[in-house]
Amino acid sequence: MLEGIGLDAGQERIYLALLAAPARDAAELAARTGLPEERVAAALGAPEGRSYENPKPSVWELVVESRRTTPVFSAPFTLEGSVTR
Numbered sequence: 001m002l003e004g005i006g007l008d009a010g011q012e013r014i015y016l017a018l019l020a021a022p023a024r025d026a027a028e029l030a031a032r033t034g035l036p037e038e039r040v041a042a043a044l045g046a047p048e049g050r051s052y053e054n055p056k057p058s059v060w061e062l063v064v065e066s067r068r069t070t071p072v073f074s075a076p077f078t079l080e081g082s083v084t085r
Contacts, residue, residue: 010035013035033061
C-alpha cells in the first residue's frame with residue numbers, strides 16, 4: 001500500500017502499528033508487528049531508513065517531530081534537507 005512513497009513491507013507494518021497505537025519502545029512495537037526488534041529499532045532510529053531516494057512527483061509535507069526518548073539532555077544530531085526542482 002505504501003510502496004509508492006518508498007516504504008517496504010516491514011516499514012509499512014511499523015508505520016501502521018504506530019498509527020493504531022503509540023508504542024513505548026522498539027521491543028513493544030516488535031511484539032505487535034511480529035518483526036525482529038533489531039529491524040524495528042533500525043527503522044525507527046536510522047535516518048537512512050526514513051529517506052526516499054526517488055519519490056514520486058507530488059506535493060510533500062515535511063513534518064519534523066522532536067521528543068526526548070533518552071535521559072540525555074543534548075544530542076549531537078542535526079537535520080538537513082533540500083528541495084530540488
